[in-house]
Amino acid sequence: MSTTNAKNTPLASLDEWEDDLLRRYPDPETIATSKGTEEYRNYEDPQRETVKEFYRLNHTFQTHDFVMKKRADFLKFNRKEMTVWDAFDFLNELVDDSDPDTDLDQFQHLLQTSEAIRRDGHPDWMVLTGLMHDMGKVLCLFGEPQWAVVGDTFPVGCAYSDKIVYPEFFKENPDYDNPRYSTKLGVYEAGCGLRNVTMSWGHDEYIYQIMKDHLPEEGLYMLRYHSFYAWHREGAYEYLTDDHDKKMLKWVKMFNPYDLYSKNPEPPDWKKLQPYYENLVKSYLPSTLKF
Numbered sequence: 001m002s003t004t005n006a007k008n009t010p011l012a013s014l015d016e017w018e019d020d021l022l023r024r025y026p027d028p029e030t031i032a033t034s035k036g037t038e039e040y041r042n043y044e045d046p047q048r049e050t051v052k053e054f055y056r057l058n059h060t061f062q063t064h065d066f067v068m069k070k071r072a073d074f075l076k077f078n079r080k081e082m083t084v085w086d087a088f089d090f091l092n093e094l095v096d097d098s099d100p101d102t103d104l105d106q107f108q109h110l111l112q113t114s115e116a117i118r119r120d121g122h123p124d125w126m127v128l129t130g131l132m133h134d135m136g137k138v139l140c141l142f143g144e145p146q147w148a149v150v151g152d153t154f155p156v157g158c159a160y161s162d163k164i165v166y167p168e169f170f171k172e173n174p175d176y177d178n179p180r181y182s183t184k185l186g187v188y189e190a191g192c193g194l195r196n197v198t199m200s201w202g203h204d205e206y207i208y209q210i211m212k213d214h215l216p217e218e219g220l221y222m223l224r225y226h227s228f229y230a231w232h233r234e235g236a237y238e239y240l241t242d243d244h245d246k247k248m249l250k251w252v253k254m255f256n257p258y259d260l261y262s263k264n265p266e267p268p269d270w271k272k273l274q275p276y277y278e279n280l281v282k283s284y285l286p287s288t289l290k291f
């Protein structure tokens, strides 16, 4: 990431966005026990400024036109073909500029998520969903700016909800006062279903598109909408959803705590886990994936 333009990299690492999510949506169990809310609600933290700048860029530049162009380019999947295991190695090239010693690598977050899901006895496809959910962050390694890889996602092509974090920054987005995109429904019809809605571009949509033939529908919703906090945490955009989305919402909600609250400074014992995961990957995925 050090080679990328600084304007596009306000975050010292992609984890800063996830740390901020924890501040917005603290773990109810942690609050109830030792740490208390203070630690999570420390708004004085200088990281908040970089996160704010990150959202300013994200909200300014994620237009309907921008997303269409990214989809046309990245959904050709003509960049790299890799085994899942090579893809994890590739993803791990994303290193944290701020403090490489204290943060776990990307693979460890994926493994901690999948292990937490497995511990609770969920079906194996959900374990695999946990393992794969952030693989789309390889977009950064293809030279994409942070604001087009991570951050809360939201529909483009219609009015932005004020339930999205830092809604004031949408005023800088050219779609904000484009009459085609600025009405409540914009280019969509009421109740059209999220599958007909174009979401802001990032790692969720990208990994969904890579995995869409290989996981059950519930898992695909977890991948595709895991950063759509305005929907799954704030209840916004109900007017775009249909009955199918409403049914799937509970799965997206079920997935979210595993993503947010499974972080642990102890890395899982990969040697012990490897046979299970090799089997799991083999049973659902082809020998290589196209990126």
Ligand SMILES: [Fe+2]
Binding pocket: 133, 134, 203, 226, 227
């Ligand atoms: Fe993610």
Ligand SMILES: [Fe+2]
Binding pocket: 109, 133, 134, 259
């Ligand atoms: Fe994640």
